[in-house]
Amino acid sequence: MPEPILVAERLSRFFGGLAAVSEVSIAFARGEIHAVIGPNGAGKSTLINLLSGHMAPSAGRIRYEGRDIVGYPPDRIARLGIARSFQRVNVFSEFSVFENCRLAAQAGLTSSMRFFRSALSLRELNDTAERVIALVGLRDAGRLAHALSHGERRQLEIAMTLANSPKVLLLDEPLAGMGADEAVVIVRLIEELGRDQAILLVEHDMDAVFSVARRLTVMVNGRIVATGNPVTVRANPEVRKAYLGTEELA
Amino acid sequence: MSDGLIFFLIQVLNGIQYGLLLFLVASGLTLVFGIIGIINLAHGSFYMVGAYIAFSLVRATGTLWLAILIGLPLTMILGVALELAFFRPLYRRDHLYQVLLTYGLILVLEETRSILFGDDVHGVQVPALFDFSIPLSGGLTYPVYRFVISAICLLVALGMYFVIQRTRLGMAIRAGASDREMLQSLGIDAGLLFRFVLAAGLTLAAFAGMIAAPVASVFPGMGNQILIISFVVVVIGGIGSIKGAFIASLLIGLVDTFGQIWAPQIAGMTVYVLMAAILLWRPAGLFGKRA
Amino acid sequence: MNQRIARASFLVALILLALIPLIGDKYELQLLSKIMLMAIFAMSLDLLVGFTGLVSLGHAAFFGLGGYLLWFLSPQYAATNLWLSLVEVVAIAAVTALLIGSLVLRSSGVYFIMVTLAFAQMFFYYTTGAKWLGGSDGAYIYVRPSAAIFDWVPFNLANYVQFYYVALVLMIGVFLLLRMILRSLFGRAIQGVKSNENRLRSLGFPTFRYKLASFVIAGTVASLAGYFSAAQFGFVNPELFGWKLSGEVLMMVILGGMGTLYGPILGAFVLVLVETELAGMTKHWLLPMGLFVILAVLFLPRGIAGMRLRLSFGRSAREADA
Numbered sequence: 001m002p003e004p005i006l007v008a009e010r011l012s013r014f015f016g017g018l019a020a021v022s023e024v025s026i027a028f029a030r031g032e033i034h035a036v037i038g039p040n041g042a043g044k045s046t047l048i049n050l051l052s053g054h055m056a057p058s059a060g061r062i063r064y065e066g067r068d069i070v071g072y073p074p075d076r077i078a079r080l081g082i083a084r085s086f087q088r089v090n091v092f093s094e095f096s097v098f099e100n101c102r103l104a105a106q107a108g109l110t111s112s113m114r115f116f117r118s119a120l121s122l123r124e125l126n127d128t129a130e131r132v133i134a135l136v137g138l139r140d141a142g143r144l145a146h147a148l149s150h151g152e153r154r155q156l157e158i159a160m161t162l163a164n165s166p167k168v169l170l171l172d173e174p175l176a177g178m179g180a181d182e183a184v185v186i187v188r189l190i191e192e193l194g195r196d197q198a199i200l201l202v203e204h205d206m207d208a209v210f211s212v213a214r215r216l217t218v219m220v221n222g223r224i225v226a227t228g229n230p231v232t233v234r235a236n237p238e239v240r241k242a243y244l245g246t247e248e249l250a
Numbered sequence: 251m252s253d254g255l256i257f258f259l260i261q262v263l264n265g266i267q268y269g270l271l272l273f274l275v276a277s278g279l280t281l282v283f284g285i286i287g288i289i290n291l292a293h294g295s296f297y298m299v300g301a302y303i304a305f306s307l308v309r310a311t312g313t314l315w316l317a318i319l320i321g322l323p324l325t326m327i328l329g330v331a332l333e334l335a336f337f338r339p340l341y342r343r344d345h346l347y348q349v350l351l352t353y354g355l356i357l358v359l360e361e362t363r364s365i366l367f368g369d370d371v372h373g374v375q376v377p378a379l380f381d382f383s384i385p386l387s388g389g390l391t392y393p394v395y396r397f398v399i400s401a402i403c404l405l406v407a408l409g410m411y412f413v414i415q416r417t418r419l420g421m422a423i424r425a426g427a428s429d430r431e432m433l434q435s436l437g438i439d440a441g442l443l444f445r446f447v448l449a450a451g452l453t454l455a456a457f458a459g460m461i462a463a464p465v466a467s468v469f470p471g472m473g474n475q476i477l478i479i480s481f482v483v484v485v486i487g488g489i490g491s492i493k494g495a496f497i498a499s500l501l502i503g504l505v506d507t508f509g510q511i512w513a514p515q516i517a518g519m520t521v522y523v524l525m526a527a528i529l530l531w532r533p534a535g536l537f538g539k540r541a
Numbered sequence: 542m543n544q545r546i547a548r549a550s551f552l553v554a555l556i557l558l559a560l561i562p563l564i565g566d567k568y569e570l571q572l573l574s575k576i577m578l579m580a581i582f583a584m585s586l587d588l589l590v591g592f593t594g595l596v597s598l599g600h601a602a603f604f605g606l607g608g609y610l611l612w613f614l615s616p617q618y619a620a621t622n623l624w625l626s627l628v629e630v631v632a633i634a635a636v637t638a639l640l641i642g643s644l645v646l647r648s649s650g651v652y653f654i655m656v657t658l659a660f661a662q663m664f665f666y667y668t669t670g671a672k673w674l675g676g677s678d679g680a681y682i683y684v685r686p687s688a689a690i691f692d693w694v695p696f697n698l699a700n701y702v703q704f705y706y707v708a709l710v711l712m713i714g715v716f717l718l719l720r721m722i723l724r725s726l727f728g729r730a731i732q733g734v735k736s737n738e739n740r741l742r743s744l745g746f747p748t749f750r751y752k753l754a755s756f757v758i759a760g761t762v763a764s765l766a767g768y769f770s771a772a773q774f775g776f777v778n779p780e781l782f783g784w785k786l787s788g789e790v791l792m793m794v795i796l797g798g799m800g801t802l803y804g805p806i807l808g809a810f811v812l813v814l815v816e817t818e819l820a821g822m823t824k825h826w827l828l829p830m831g832l833f834v835i836l837a838v839l840f841l842p843r844g845i846a847g848m849r850l851r852l853s854f855g856r857s858a859r860e861a862d863a
Contacts, residue, residue, distance in 0.1 A: 018710065052743070078745035090743075092736040107745035112726040113754065120728045139753050289651065338837060345651065346596060350795050351838040353788050357831025365825055477661070478784065485655040518666035522659040526644070529656045533648040 002029040004167050005198050006051065008080065011060035013046055022222040028168060033194035035201040035213035035230075041241070042044070042174040043222040044202045045087055048170045051200070053077040053192040062167075078107065083166035087173045088200075089153045091145045097156055099140035102130035104163035132159040136187040151182040158186065168198045175205045210234075218242065245246060256386050261507055265508050266394050269503020270403035274458035275409065275476055276483035276495045284490020285423060286444045288337060289354035293450025294477025295359040296452045300325060300459025301468045308463075314377045317377040318460050329449035337448060360473065369470050374463035393493050399461055406454070407496065414492060425445065457499055479506075482525045488538025497536065551803060552650045558709055562700070562702050563618055577708040578770045581715045583805030584792040585762035590717060590791070592728070593755040593797030594645075594735030598654045598787050599661030603760040605781035606634055607767025609668065612680050620687035621685030623698070630768050634645070642753045653703050658784060665782040676858050679778025688771055698772055708769065712806070715762060719802060722758070731755045735800075801846045 004027035013021040024052040028034050036044050045177040049055040049061060062070050065082060072080075082203040093098050106112060106119070118158040122128065133141050145156060158174055171190070174185050183205070191212045193199060203209050209216070210230055215225040220242045226233045233239055268337030279293045303324060338353065340348050375381075376395045414420035422438045434440070459472075466472070468509035483502055487494025502521055509520035530534065552644050558577075575720045582604055610630045617623045636642060645656045655760045669677045685698040730751045733741040742748050771777045780786065789812070797808020815833060819826035 035822040054743070070619075073742070075742045075745050075747045078743060084743065086740075086743075090737065090740045091607075092733060092740065094736055095732075099729075103729055103741075104744050106726060106729060107741075109726070112730040112746065112751065115722050115728075116725060118724045119726045120724070122726070164745065251773060258707050283651070335837065336839075343842075345654075345841070346590070346791075346795055347838050349598075349654075349788075350792060351598075353792070353833050354834030355645070359829045359835070361635070361825045361828035361829075361831065366829070401617040407802050410690065442651060478658070481655055482659070485652055489651060493601075514666065515670040516630075518669065522662045524658045526663070529652060530644055530658075 002031060004029045005065055007062040007063045008047075008051065009063070010063065011047070011050055012056045013043075013050055013055060014083055019222045020048065020124065021057075024219070024224055026217060027200040027222065028044050028200055028225070030167065030198045031195055032214045032218065033190065033199045033201055034215040035203060036217045036219060036220035037209060038225075041221070043221040044219055045172055046222075047219070048084060048172050048200065048202060049101075053129060053184065054168055062188055065190075078164075080242065081164075081167040083161045083168070084163065084170035085157050086170055086171055089150070091153060091156050092148040094144065096142050096144055097133060097148070097159075099202050100145055100156055101132050101141075101159050101163055101241045104132075104160040105129055108164035128163055132162045135159065135162060136189060137182070144215075147214060151178040153184065154178055155182060156227045158226050159190070162193070166197065168200070172201045172202050173204060174201075175203060175208055178212065183208065216247075237246065253387070253390070255441060256390050260386070260390060260392055261511060262504070263392065263396065265504035265505070265507035266402075266500060267400045268507060269402050269500035270407070271462050272476070272479060272483055272503055273496055273499035274403055274406060275366075275455045276480040276487070276499055277407075277492055278454040279480050279497045280484045280487065280490055281423070281447055281494065282451045284485065285447050286337075286341065287440070288340055288348045288353065289312075290337075291349060292332075292355035292359060292460045293352075293452065293455055294475070294480060295356050295473040296325065296455040296475045297331050297459040298363065298473030299359065300456030301374075301463045301466075302367055302459075303456070304460040304463045305468045306367070307375050308374050313375065314460070314464065318457070321460055322453060323458060325453045329452035330445060332452075333445050341444070350462060356474070357475075359416065360470070364470065371470075372468040374468060376464040378381075393465070395464060399465065401457075402461055435440070464524050479521065482521055485535055486525055486528050489536030491535070491537040492533060494537035547803065555700035555709075559706075562705055563679070564764060567701055570701055571816065572813070573688065574701070574705045575770070575771060576710040576809050577712040578766050578773070578808035579790065579793065580806040581769075582763050582766035583757045583790050583797065583809045584715055584719055584802060585766065586790050587799055587802060587805045588723075588731075588762070589755060590794055591760040591801070591804070592735060592751060594738070595752060595756065596654050596791075597657040598784065598791065599657035599659070600759070600763055600790060601637065601782050601784070601787040602664050602769035602792075603634060603763035604659075604770070604786065605661075605664055605668070605777075605779075606637060607673065607764030607769075608670060608771035608777040609680075610634070610668045610764070611686070611768045611771045612674075612682050615682050615684065615686065618683055620684040620697040623688045624690065626686055627765070627768070632762055634764035635757055638757040639753070642756035644761070646749060646752050646756065650724070654849050658787070661782050661784060661787055665779050665784075668779040668782060674751045675778070677779055679776055682771060682775040685775065696821075699723060704773060708773075709763075711769065715765075718740040719762075723802070727751065727754065786841045792834060796834070796841070 004087065006028040007125065008026050009023060010017060011021055011024045024043075026034075026047075036047065040046055050057050053069070053072050053076070057070060060066060060070075064082065069077060069080070092103065093102070096202060102125050107127045107150070130141070136159045138152060138155050138159065145153065154174060154177065158171075161169060161171075168206075174186060174190070178186065187208045190199065190201065194212060195216070201209065202232065213230050215228065216230040216233045217237050218225045218233060225242050226236045226239045275293070275297055279290065282288060282290055282293070300321065303321040304317045307321055308314055311317055311320070318331065332355070336351060340351060342401070376393075380395040380398050383393045385391050414423055423444055477500065483495055483498045486501070487498035502524070505524055506517075508519055510517045512521065532538075555835060558573070561573065563572070582600075586597065586600045590598055607630055610633060611626065612620075614626045641660055644767050645653060645660065648656050674680060688694055688698065690698050696707060698707065718721050721727055722788070722790060725733070728742070733746065734748050738748055765779060771781075793808035793812050794805045795808070796812065797806065800803025816826070818829060819829050825830075
């Protein structure tokens, strides 16, 4: 496995007495799609929140490019090159598709404390916005975000995540609620991105997971039950036991 | 006991009495905001409504108790009417519109009061039963009626505690403060609950105005005055927290009373400085939940 | 009503305003001047409320600050220099807003509303109790600021017609300035804060500093409005910090249509004119005023300007804004 860029060591997060995530050690490397699956409540979203800085861990370490990033606020982590998408679509509803992506691209500027020039005059931002919109396959960028279908809003969500060429992508159920056609585009996109970036993919769509994932980790009740090559993990009896009654791994 | 100590004691009693009265008003406000989620600026106006109702009914019937007996149902009816007419459409709207609409309501209630009762300051006679003072050493005395006010407020507070902690209604109220869905699973009609909470809150404020009338006098700006302070109580205590409202009310009652004595020039400011200080330490109030 | 019609009507209205001094009398011109200064005050609040999503119930703190600063900077029987004092007012207001903003912006939602109110109340009570400031009676500015630049005096603020034009130019200037700011990178960022602050932060924006900058700009512009309001009648009192004024200007923003910049101007005109009309009719004009506000909230959810006017930013992929 290539040198990991994002490493979590014995990460734990407690809510009162409940351990949402417990002693999770996991690593992500560029050029690799690492899928994390598990039943609902397994702690997958919490894990993403911990890695993206939206939640502070109760214990454990997180290292990015060798640097300890526990305690960094989400905006700082994003600027370091770790981007995340959200499970519940989280876009700027009153803005157009284009503006959503342009604003996302703007986040990559050193500073937005500029008061005089029109934002639209910065062509690089406009070009980036158009590029990511095309990448995810969205049309008619002038539409307002709240007018999009659910699947299209997911595409927008992903486009925004890509705007600043992140090195790490934390994707929280990017395919949820998508129609079959839209999903195919996104799966191909993820595969493409996976060649260069480090991707953490939390998903329930098993076909997608098995078609793109290079590594597979299974979480149950906040702990890692198995990790490694997808084929091996799939055959693991522990994993089969954990999934019995919740989902078929087929 | 020395005179200085007696004087200090009197101020403490005053502070507590003021705080308890404040609690009556602020508890309604924090419930309405915590459970229903609406900001009601006209809450203070009901304090005024209570006081003026007491004033006019005492003039008519001669006793405060009769005035309260008649006045309370009247206020409840008014509260329910307002809820149906104005608050219902506001439940889903942005806080901003609630602020605006209830601000308009303040204007309407104030002017109606001005038309009906004029703008003079009025007094209400202390009920004869309690119209005497307890002598303390050094020639100082303390009016018994103030004790009565404190006692009544404490009773109400205890009653509230009982209802909220020990009854099904109270469970609904606590649930409503944090979780709408739980209400539904408890099988409680949210609309009815809201109407009850709103009417009860407003009636509490009016009741406070009624019993306070003999000591606080009845004047045009009283609604606005107590409104702002009540908001400060709610914010310091934490929105939706009765416990917070109780502690904050007493805190403010004491701070305000002693502020007036020790630093009269900036007396009005002390409460706000306190609020700002607390919010800087705990941005969501003492017992409020962080958004 | 689309962008073009709105823009056209706005221009027509401006032209009318410019021509009114030909037919208006002193009372009318002074009233309109007052309205235009309130419009500036309202636009500054709109920046905060309508564009950044920060609802302040204490914006009068800065309005009053501007007014009292004029009094403070004016020698008792002579005029202070307009230009120099303006620079000082802007600097002091900005620093004050920076200090207050860094404290209050730590709270959000209703707590923010209340803590902004608290600061305005602190100013109110301080000025009420302070003898050197005139207490609740207020203080007088006997001589208007002088607009002299060395020997040249471009205009005289004591002349009510010239004051009117100064107010008009100021209102247009603030409108253009705010519009430019709103189209800039900064402007986009703060609108992102209003729309979805959490997402904005997740994208990499350190949102606190943008909210603070918005607060500072809004406070500074409000102080300018307060300065000129005090200059208009030469009088300041603690009511300039009052919560009623904070509530009134908030009303202007919401009823006029927040998040549109035209809205607050419209709101200022409508509200003050309705107030003046009603006050002329009955002593108890606050009653119909209150009813007006209630009905407006119930039936005009987006305010007057917001009714058909949509936020135009980014409607089409590359469309320039209005």
